[in-house]
Amino acid sequence: xxxxxxxxxxxxxRTGEKVFLECVQDMDHENMFWYRQDPGLGLRLIYFSYDVKxxxxxxxxxxxxxxxxxxxxxxxxxxxxxxxxxxxxxxxSSTGQTAEAFFGQGTRLTVV
Amino acid sequence: KQEVxxxxxxxxxxxxxxxxxxxxFTDSAIYNLQWFRQDxxxxxxxxxxxxxxxxxxTSGRLNASLDKSSGRSTLYIAASQPGDSATYLCAVGGGGxxxxxxxxxxxxxxxx
Numbered sequence: 001x002x003x004x005x006x007x008x009x010x011x012x013x014r015t016g017e018k019v020f021l022e023c024v025q026d027m028d029h030e031n032m033f034w035y036r037q038d039p040g041l042g043l044r045l046i047y048f049s050y051d052v053k054x055x056x057x058x059x060x061x062x063x064x065x066x067x068x069x070x071x072x073x074x075x076x077x078x079x080x081x082x083x084x085x086x087x088x089x090x091x092x093s094s095t096g097q098t099a100e101a102f103f104g105q106g107t108r109l110t111v112v
Numbered sequence: 113k114q115e116v117x118x119x120x121x122x123x124x125x126x127x128x129x130x131x132x133x134x135x136x137f138t139d140s141a142i143y144n145l146q147w148f149r150q151d152x153x154x155x156x157x158x159x160x161x162x163x164x165x166x167x168x169x170t171s172g173r174l175n176a177s178l179d180k181s182s183g184r185s186t187l188y189i190a191a192s193q194p195g196d197s198a199t200y201l202c203a204v205g206g207g208g209x210x211x212x213x214x215x216x217x218x219x220x221x222x223x224x
Contacts, residue, residue: 004155006155014190035214040216042214042216045211048211049134058211069219087169090155090156098144098161098163099143100144100146100158101146101158101212103156103158
């Protein structure tokens with residue numbers, strides 16, 4: 001089974017802190033994604049990567065950056081956390097062949 | 113711009129009923145469509161993936177159909193059980209970079 005693992009289930013951070021969310025997949029997938037999920041807004045794409053060191057902005061990249069130094073790992077960085085970044089963050093990966101997406105368990109981030 | 117709509121937003125049924133969840137999309141030029149299940153506070157679990165060339169996919173009590181020309185997909189759940197209670201999300205893949213656009217989900221409650 002494909003496994004996508006996010007480093008934390010719950011995080012509480014202070015306003016202005018630099019926050020790192022880590023995601024690792026074990027199926028050698030080319031594509032990796034970061035979404036945030038908010039009530040009433042659904043899932044919105046923040047960034048995605050289709051290869052090592054490659055990244056593209058999604059629909060809501062402001063206030064975020066990403067890093068993909070190795071194929072299996074995709075990190076989301078909040079440069080200076082703000083309260084409006086309190087959300088559920090979901091990482092996903094997919095193969096370039098079928099494009100079936102697999103998700104991690106999510107990280108509930110609270111910024112106070 | 114692709115838009116994905118799921119109706120109804122919430123559904124409550126007695127155990128044993130067969131039920132249909134609906135997903136509609138505005139742009140028929142899709143690469144694939146994927147149905148997910150999400151339990152409260154958790155990540156997304158992939159249920160079924162339908163490629164654009166396919167009309168339906170089946171897994172156990174679940175059957176998903178795709179009609180690209182009308183911009184619709186349905187998820188059929190046979191003989192519903194309380195364990196089926198969750199939010200069901202459909203996501204449309206546009207090809208190329210394999211990004212998905214998500215609907216806001218149908219929250220299903222199956223009563224024992």
